[in-house]
Amino acid sequence: MSTHEALHLIFRGLIDDLDCQAIVAIEMVPGLNESAGDGPVPTDHGNKPYYPFEVAKGTLGIPAWVCPLLFGHLRRLRKHGLPSASLPTRELMSFTQSLLILNHRDYSAWNQRKRWLLLNGTRKDWHDEMRLTALILGMRKRSSCDDVWNHRKWTLRQLKRQGDQRAYLGYLANDYVLCDQAATAYPRLYYAWTYRQFLDRSLLAALPDPGFSGTLNIFDTVGDSLWQAWAGTHRWLRLHVSDHSAGAYGLALTRCLTDYINRCPLAVHHDQARQAAEGQAGPLAAFYRINQRSGDLVYATSDDQSIGLALTGCVIALHALATRDLLRLYPTHEALWCNFRHGLVLAVAFNRRHQGRLAIQAANSIGWLLEGLRYHQEEVTADLAALGIVLTIPNCAPSSDAPSNARWDQLWGLSTTNTADHLAWVRAALDDTGPHQPVASGIPRTLAERYQRWLHMHEAAED
Template sequence: MAEDTGRCADLLAQILSKSLASIELLPGDMDAWSSAGLTPEMPFLLQEGNLGVPVKLLMKLYVSASRTFPACLIAYRTSSSITSAKPLASASTILILTNPAHQTALNARKRLVADSLLDPHSELELTAHILTASKDHAKQSTLWDHRRWLLRSIYATSSDFTFRAPPPRGWSCDRSRHPSMPPAVIERELALALRACEMYPRNYHAWTYRHDIFETVLRMLDDENCDESQKATLIAIVEAEVEQIVTWIDRHVSDYTAVQHLCSVVLAFGTTQASKESQQCMHKRSIPLVDPDVLIRHAMSLLQSYPEHETLARYLQLALKIFPPPPELKARTEMLLRACGRSRQSAP
């Protein structure tokens, strides 16, 4: 039995070391998926790069990997080499797939990356698949932190950079948190974070990660070395973000973290020089970056449609606090908030 478990663990680690399209944790054991072609020789579902791992089998492999991992770690610390790195990478892969909060395993993988014995780009791909392998995996803050570390390891951070103006409240001044990433990478990270938010409702850690990505965008726009072409591309990402999150809130009216993120992005980017430049190509579209009152009217519209949702009342209150409106609009919002408050109090 132990021999079979060890063989399955080696096979899974080998598969996970390859480039995959996705990873999904399947309910049940191997027998529950025999109709899909799973056998003792191949107990995992692998089709066109999409890997399915039965959860009960994975738990058995986790126990096995937990037993071998300490010895692998000691061996690697004693003599860091390709030979000692391979079993450590294999055991830690199974550990973090089963338990993405396994800090010791993640630290071991950081060491392998730092020693150039584990490709950081491959590690980014693996962690993306693990974060979207299940609902519970999507909310693991430890794995999101690991991904932040990988991005800082791959993409340079300007050590002599300082903001020309203090960032808005809630935005970091820490240079070490702001790697300079290509726009395609920024868009990839945003897509991953939103996928995790779809899997786990009101995913605070994924929204925080999304905020961190826009801290990078804010830093890059404020960098004197950022040329006009780069600025235009980054501004387009910001504009797309605002429109996308407005739509997201329309479909997720209880997601207050999304509300906070939207207001925060409009606050930060609606007041930058970059945003002023972008107004010339917006053709006077009514968007929040140009006219923050659009957020207030958006919150009012949703609250009128769903007066029972306290999150929407908080959305409107937050927008009013950050973006003080004209007196006439403010008076209308106060009337609406009072009416909705009475409606919620009288609800059974």
């Protein structure tokens, strides 16, 4: 038996037995070619039954020198020895699985698996397909391939049609972790952030219709996933201020949250507010605790539409709060300016649609937030941190003259939902003679000129 055939047999035995081996990750590892040529693979390696492969702590290690040998052997089998049309079905799946782990960009192999799954796939086969794509996306330098992300989307859609809602929602919630790992390995990874948007839309689509009369637990499940994603995105943006993809996703997620809030029945809002009052952890509870400080404005009404619109205004205000704080700290990063600009357009559209009526409620909610920061700074700061928002206003400690103190005025100006105030702040930040000259001094000239034109257009629209 040649080296290529022996390696293929060992590798196939490992790949076909992922469950028994409890393999949760695959890594390519460097290594010398100890068995070059066509001779047999050495067998005198002590307690290494899968040599040259390594299995340790749930990770399968594939030596780098093995990959070209295996891949060449599989291609020869596909071309001459084992045409796909004559393969038994299970053998086809095993063959393409081995091939895709070595070369994740083989579009023909992905399509072969799709055809087989649609014709013969069982529930276990669909879950195995999710596991395969997760393993490939978890490999170094593999998450930048859109073919794998698209195949995972397709598999999720098929799982939804199977009718197993619990498993489907579980995959949607857990895939945020997969996106985090991919974005950490590849900052500014477009495919991971667009896949997150797919997850958000899928979670919203899983919500029942307004006339639904069954259990409301699904609203808590979907809401917790969306709020966790919102908080994680704001934390990410504080560490990666130049990430355009993350900024665009943060704005899209803010829109998804507003849709989710407006689709929640009144009972869900009151139940989540009650849970927040009981001190539960997590961003969903933190958001409702912050809004409970404006209880008379938001929760005194029995109209679920009014509550939804008021909370929507608060979401937009908090997004502006976080973005504008970052922009004050890092004025030279165009990604932050784009994020702030689109967020401001969202606020303008919200105010115009509702004629500024509920924007005042949102502003008063932020006012209650500031009052809480004055007298309960640790508690409110912890709630904001759970939402991914960390205020960096200098010297923000409570004091006896806090209402008239300049630092609190600055914080109020940062938090306002008034569109005209936001435009005035942008004007001051871009104006060479404005009060924000020390901050604006580092803004590139081309960036300042571009936003001067944008600002002039919106000021004219406001007039």
